[in-house]
Amino acid sequence: MKIVHTADWHIGKKLHKHDLSQDFDLFIDWLAHFIETEKVDLLLISGDVFDLANPSSEARRQYYRALIRLQKLNCKIIATGGNHDSPAMLDAPQEIMRALDLTVIGGLTQNLDDVIVPVRNSTGEIELVIAAIPYLRDADLRSGEQASNHEDRVEAIRTGIERIFAEAAAICQQKYPGIPAIAMGHLYTAGIESSESERDIQIGNLAAFRASQFGNYFKYLALGHIHKPQRVSAEKPVFYSGSPFPLSFSERTDEKRILLLDTRSGYEPKSIAIPSFRRLLKLSGNLSELELKLNSLEHHASLKSLIEVDLVEEQYDAHKVYALDQLVDQFQTDGFEIVKQRVQFKNQIDGSSQLYHEEQQLEDLKPKDVFAELIATHNYAEDDQHEIMAAFDEILEDVQSGNTGV
Ligand SMILES: [Mn+2]
Structure with missing residues (x-):
């Protein structure tokens, strides 16, 4: 039996407001072609199907369209919910899903048997069993006792996860003796590099789970949650497939x-x-390095390249900030889009700590005095200084009167 393991599709994901729906469509085109040519029998999607608990209608449309397209290739599909997914949302169309032979397990139910999915081969025999364990929420793991401190709480979560995988293994063994079993999971396992887009530091993250705690019964662990593809344990095949395209x-x-x-x-x-x-x-x-880099870009990807620009200068200079704005505003190169700009002045922190004397207390300082000292370190003409100070007064007044314009 041929199985594809993937995870963290994050359908509906936006990167600095830039929609990644085209990336998803191209991935599905590629995946459909792969499944067809390789004659893949089973597709496992280990959580974080959507980026948001309440995805847009466009994201939902993409999801259904992808499932139907892949299912028509004679490939069984099993998907689980991740920490980004709403179990209720994924489980809502369950009747229709079942009728189409699509298995989606949004969240854990009272009965752990519900996540144990037998997979039949072309002759109708059960050849494999999948423990499709979704992301485990606090409520799924809570045991009778209340943990008194943080450490106990973390340990209780770890033990709770371990218990669920052990119980799932026991059900597989009891209901389908001798049939090889694979488990899916959406969780953080110890010793893993992560990336910015695993947005939430979940309780599961804190409770660094060890790969050995999955037990010995499962032949393979198809994990989701970490977006960088990697092997977790050397002993048993425990793998993160990672997300199919960069999400951050x-x-x-x-x-x-x-x-x-x-x-x-x-x-x-x-x-x-x-x-x-x-x-x-x-x-x-x-500034000049950025200008050079922006002018020598070469395009070779099917979708628009997205750019983050970091201006790094030694000394604070408002003109440089303005010049960067202009550079970004005027940037127009086919196939590229600047989605974020940042400014960093290396001496800025030094500068501000030099503004007041060591014996001064922060609460003794008046905003206007600090600002006056700040602009005094720059070589502004006297007229400009007055104008800047007047503008500062205006802002300060707004802030102090609570009128922040938001
Ligand atoms: Mn994810």
């Missing part, structure tokens, strides 16, 4: 992949690279 700039150098298993030859997955549809670029330097 911290993932821009990841090699995105899906994992392919062929149970005839065992449970070590083959890593299949997903083509890169879009480049994410981080450009940093002083």
Whole structure:
């Protein structure tokens, strides 16, 4: 049986307000082609199907469209909910899903049997069983006793996760003795590099779970939650497939992949690279370096490359900030879009601490005095200084009267 393991689709994801729906469509095109040519029997999607608990109608449309398209390729699909998904939202169309032979487990129910899914081969025999365990929420893990301190609480969560995987293994063994079992999971396991887009520091994250706690019964652990593809344990095949395309700039150098298993030859997955549809670029330097970099971009990806620009200058200079704004405003190169700009002055922190004397207390300082000292360190003409000070007064008045214009 051929199985593809993927996770963290985050349908509906926006990167600095830039919609990544085209990335998803291109990935599904590629995946459909792969499933068809490789004759894949089973697709596992280990959580974070959507980016938001209440996805837009466009995101939902994409999801249903993708499921139907892949299912028509004679490939069974099992998807679980992640920490970004709403279990209720994923489970709502369950009747229709079931009628279409699509298995979606949004969240844990009272009965753990519900997540144990037998998979039949073309001759109708049960060849494999999947423990489709979704992201485990606090309520799924809470045991009778209340933990008194943080450490106990974290330990209780860890034990709770361990218990659920052990119980799932026991059900598999009891109901389908001798049939190999694979478990899905959406959680953080210890010793893993993560990236910016795993937005929430979940309780599950704090409770760094150890790969050995999955037990010995499952042949393979198909994990989601960490967006960088990686193997977790050397002993048993415990893998994060990672997200299919970069969801944040911290993932821009990841090699995105899906994992392919062929149970005839065992449970070590083959890593299949997903083509890169879009480049994410981080450009940093002083003003003239940035200008040079922005003028020498070369386009070679199917979708628009997105750019983050970091201006790094030694000395604070308002003109440089303005010049960067202009540079960004005027930037117009086909195939590229600047989605974020940042300014950093290396001496800024030194500068502000030099503004007041050591024996001065913060509460003794008046905003206007601090500001006056700040602008005194710059070589502004006297007229400009007056104008800047007047503008500061105006802002200060607004702030103090609570009228912040928000
Ligand atoms: Mn995720």
